[in-house]
Amino acid sequence: MNWHEYVNATGKVPEWPYPVRYEKENIVTSDVLIIGGGVAGCRAAISARQRGARVVVADRGFTKRSGSGGAGVDHWHGAVRNPCSKVTPRMYSEAAMATTDGYTNGLVRYIVGKEGWDTLLETEQMGVQIRDETDEFKGSMFRDEETKLLFAYDLENKHCLRIYGANIKPCVDREMRRVGCDVYERICVTSLLTEGGKKGARVIGATGVHDRTGEFYIFKAKSVIVSTGKTQRLWCFAPELRESQSMYNLDQSGMGHTIGWRAGAEFVLMEMTGPVELTGTGYAPYSTGNNNNTYQGVSVVDKNGKVVKYADAYGNLIDTEEGIFKPSQEGSFFIGWGIALDHERMPAHRINLTDPNLWEKVRAGEYEQPFYTDMTSLSKTSRDIIWRLMLAHEGKCRVPIYEQFTAWGFDPKKHLLQFPVGDYSLWSIDCAWANPQSGPANWRAGNGGYLIDWRLRTTLPGLFVAGDGPIASQGCHGESQTAGRYAGRQAAIFARDIDAIEPDPEQIAAEKARCYMPTKAKGDIGWKELNYAVARIMQDYCGEYKTEHTLDMGIRRMKDLLETEGKRMYVSNPHELARALESLSLCELGVAYMEGAKARKASNKVLGFYRYDYPEDTEEWHKLVAIKQTAADAVASRGLAVDYHLQAPYAPDLEDNYQRYSESDR
Amino acid sequence: MGVYSIPNQSGPCRVLAFDAETCIGCNRCVNVCPSDVMIPNPEKGKEPIVLYAEECWFCGGCVQECPIRAITLVTPAKQRLSTVWIDKKTGAEYRIGMKDPLPPNTTPPADNR
Numbered sequence: 001m002n003w004h005e006y007v008n009a010t011g012k013v014p015e016w017p018y019p020v021r022y023e024k025e026n027i028v029t030s031d032v033l034i035i036g037g038g039v040a041g042c043r044a045a046i047s048a049r050q051r052g053a054r055v056v057v058a059d060r061g062f063t064k065r066s067g068s069g070g071a072g073v074d075h076w077h078g079a080v081r082n083p084c085s086k087v088t089p090r091m092y093s094e095a096a097m098a099t100t101d102g103y104t105n106g107l108v109r110y111i112v113g114k115e116g117w118d119t120l121l122e123t124e125q126m127g128v129q130i131r132d133e134t135d136e137f138k139g140s141m142f143r144d145e146e147t148k149l150l151f152a153y154d155l156e157n158k159h160c161l162r163i164y165g166a167n168i169k170p171c172v173d174r175e176m177r178r179v180g181c182d183v184y185e186r187i188c189v190t191s192l193l194t195e196g197g198k199k200g201a202r203v204i205g206a207t208g209v210h211d212r213t214g215e216f217y218i219f220k221a222k223s224v225i226v227s228t229g230k231t232q233r234l235w236c237f238a239p240e241l242r243e244s245q246s247m248y249n250l251d252q253s254g255m256g257h258t259i260g261w262r263a264g265a266e267f268v269l270m271e272m273t274g275p276v277e278l279t280g281t282g283y284a285p286y287s288t289g290n291n292n293n294t295y296q297g298v299s300v301v302d303k304n305g306k307v308v309k310y311a312d313a314y315g316n317l318i319d320t321e322e323g324i325f326k327p328s329q330e331g332s333f334f335i336g337w338g339i340a341l342d343h344e345r346m347p348a349h350r351i352n353l354t355d356p357n358l359w360e361k362v363r364a365g366e367y368e369q370p371f372y373t374d375m376t377s378l379s380k381t382s383r384d385i386i387w388r389l390m391l392a393h394e395g396k397c398r399v400p401i402y403e404q405f406t407a408w409g410f411d412p413k414k415h416l417l418q419f420p421v422g423d424y425s426l427w428s429i430d431c432a433w434a435n436p437q438s439g440p441a442n443w444r445a446g447n448g449g450y451l452i453d454w455r456l457r458t459t460l461p462g463l464f465v466a467g468d469g470p471i472a473s474q475g476c477h478g479e480s481q482t483a484g485r486y487a488g489r490q491a492a493i494f495a496r497d498i499d500a501i502e503p504d505p506e507q508i509a510a511e512k513a514r515c516y517m518p519t520k521a522k523g524d525i526g527w528k529e530l531n532y533a534v535a536r537i538m539q540d541y542c543g544e545y546k547t548e549h550t551l552d553m554g555i556r557r558m559k560d561l562l563e564t565e566g567k568r569m570y571v572s573n574p575h576e577l578a579r580a581l582e583s584l585s586l587c588e589l590g591v592a593y594m595e596g597a598k599a600r601k602a603s604n605k606v607l608g609f610y611r612y613d614y615p616e617d618t619e620e621w622h623k624l625v626a627i628k629q630t631a632a633d634a635v636a637s638r639g640l641a642v643d644y645h646l647q648a649p650y651a652p653d654l655e656d657n658y659q660r661y662s663e664s665d666r
Numbered sequence: 667m668g669v670y671s672i673p674n675q676s677g678p679c680r681v682l683a684f685d686a687e688t689c690i691g692c693n694r695c696v697n698v699c700p701s702d703v704m705i706p707n708p709e710k711g712k713e714p715i716v717l718y719a720e721e722c723w724f725c726g727g728c729v730q731e732c733p734i735r736a737i738t739l740v741t742p743a744k745q746r747l748s749t750v751w752i753d754k755k756t757g758a759e760y761r762i763g764m765k766d767p768l769p770p771n772t773t774p775p776a777d778n779r
């Protein structure tokens with residue numbers, strides 16, 4: 001029942017079910033502290049523990065199902081070293097760099113290429129099925145008969161695997177607990193603790209507030225990993241409208257970014273934003289007709305049953321099912337979809353999509369809406385591998401899609417699934433449910449994150465990152481697991497022979513006072529109202545087009561919001577307190593994004609970054625811009641090469657760096 | 667039953683439906699939820715209370731955690747209406763939440779676990 005039903009039925013308002021102990025201190029000590037227990041954090045915890053570190057994980061939710069990967073996964077990018085793959089880690093990293101003009105993370109892509117397959121094999125040991133064990137797909141073009149691996153997207157190069165990952169998070173979570181990591185759930189981490197309480201100094205712990213009891217946590221550690229999610233609540237906050245239409249839950253407050261920003265870490269690509277795809281105005285993931293991503297390979301037909309063909313990246317229509325899974329260019333390979341790579345720049349690496357002239361053909365009367373996903377015309381194995389494997393295992397698909405659809409009688413042998421009807425001249429139909437145009441252009445999603453070195457260490461000593469949020473443009477599920485596993489190793493090596501430092505009592509006292517202010521203020525601003533206001537500022541002042549003056553205005557508005565309404569918050573219980581602390585942190589994070597935008601004095605098409613006052617996309621600005629907070633109101637920026645990971649002090653070659661840093665001591 | 671002064675419900679009013687007959691009130695669903703949208707029922711052994719429906723992101727973790735499968739995820743109305751399929755032969759339209767439901771399709775997912 002919901003709250004309203006309970007109140008109507010009993011005439012009583014339920015009391016908060018947990019003991020409320022605001023400000024009660026808990027001190028938790030470890031070698032390695034991991035902030036964020038999603039797939040990256042759990043893998044980091046396991047590998048740090050395996051290196052002998054005492055590991056504590058602080059998670060906002062409950063690690064069995066928390067995080068973006070908590071609801072499953074159907075394919076694994078970057079397993080390029082699987083025995084069937086024709087792609088090498090170098091090819092993978094270089095293709096990622098090429099498709100983004102360098103505005104991605106070449107070193108993480110290389111690490112993912114080197115270790116993605118090993119990470120997946122370990123996942124198999126943890127209980128996740130990654131092969132066609134029952135020979136259900138024997139003889140199919142998607143399968144390798146010897147290894148029983150199943151491939152997605154690119155059957156020539158076989159570097160992306162279909163996996164049965166609906167239970168992947170419970171398996172990884174179970175392993176994390178089995179190896180002896182201590183997990184603290186329902187912790188909203190609020191700050192990093194630094195040596196002497198100073199900005200820019202070594203990170204030696206964190207503070208947090210419990211979502212149920214309101215208790216205060218002081219985590220002390222020799223090294224810390226931030227493995228949190230993206231920053232989804234900044235531009236686009238609409239929980240009442242959003243419903244199931246999101247691949248990101250509300251816990252993605254960007255807190256992992258904010259705490260590092262406040263501690264003085266350097267960030268890159270903060271100016272890189274794009275139209276938000278998953279707003280409250282669209283469709284539940286995978287719930288409509290679709291022919292891309294997890295549905296890749298289905299047939300599409302129009303109202304009259306006329307088939308819409310796929311086309312390669314050069315617009316050539318494809319006539320065979322095999323052709324859909326073949327790269328556009330001889331000798332090339334598909335790189336992933338949905339892992340922050342701009343395929344338009346490098347068509348040779350683009351997945352095959354719908355006929356690009358479809359909408360002209362609709363206007364000319366050749367096709368009529370609606371369109372439908374047609375799995376009836378596929379062979380049994382092709383249909384089953386999409387519907388019963390991919391759609392039953394992809395994130396947020398097992399229950400909301402597979403179980404719901406089948407409970408209501410959907411049968412892909414008989415039924416066609418309808419695409420949304422609309423003005424498709426605005427968007428491609430390929431991933432119709434994600435439909436970028438469903439949100440206004442000034443509702444953005446941020447891509448930036450921590451500047452990192454070959455050890456996945458930030459510019460703050462002792463602070464490492466993992467996961468697709470804090471690592472700028474890093475990737476998705478498989479990459480997060482792989483980078484997490486690597487970061488855990490590095491953080492354990494760092495912690496192994498360094499002494500712990502006691503945190504500064506003044507830093508803790510100041511943070512504690514900040515955290516509990518909403519429980520004391522006689523406020524009139526709820527956490528949602530503050531979050532809506534943050535989003536308004538971001539939409540108005542940090543939308544698609546920017547100027548120095550309006551960015552300055554936005555920063556001023558955000559600081560004003562923090563100092564005015566932010567001091568007048570009310571909370572009813574610890575859950576609301578944690579949400580309020582997230583909303584307050586968004587004010588600081590919004591400033592960080594606007595500072596990032598200010599620091600780039602040129603427009604840049606690849607970054608989706610447009611300035612009225614600097615409209616030119618110049619070669620001089622073809623670089624990364626790193627920003628950091630040096631004092632409460634001071635920001636420093638500097639430029640660095642997009643391939644900084646191959647420049648001094650690093651070696652000029654990917655593999656040399658990997659050999660030098662992947663296992664070595666500090 | 668009294669008439670009470672109650673604020674509007676926000677967004678989807680019901681994100682989860684519990685089978686009150688079979689639910690044992692074990693609260694495993696409450697504890698597995700990443701966003702902590704439920705609280706235990708004050709009356710022990712009864713179904714939990716969805717307190718923050720608008721914070722649910724429909725991952726289905728609670729449904730999978732339930733030892734007796736007493737929970738159904740309730741697709742929000744606007745997404746029931748946007749999830750439509752047709753019978754290829756007859757052209758008949760169906761959707762989640764339809765008035766005269768089809769019999770369930772009992773084909774299991776492809777996995778060996």
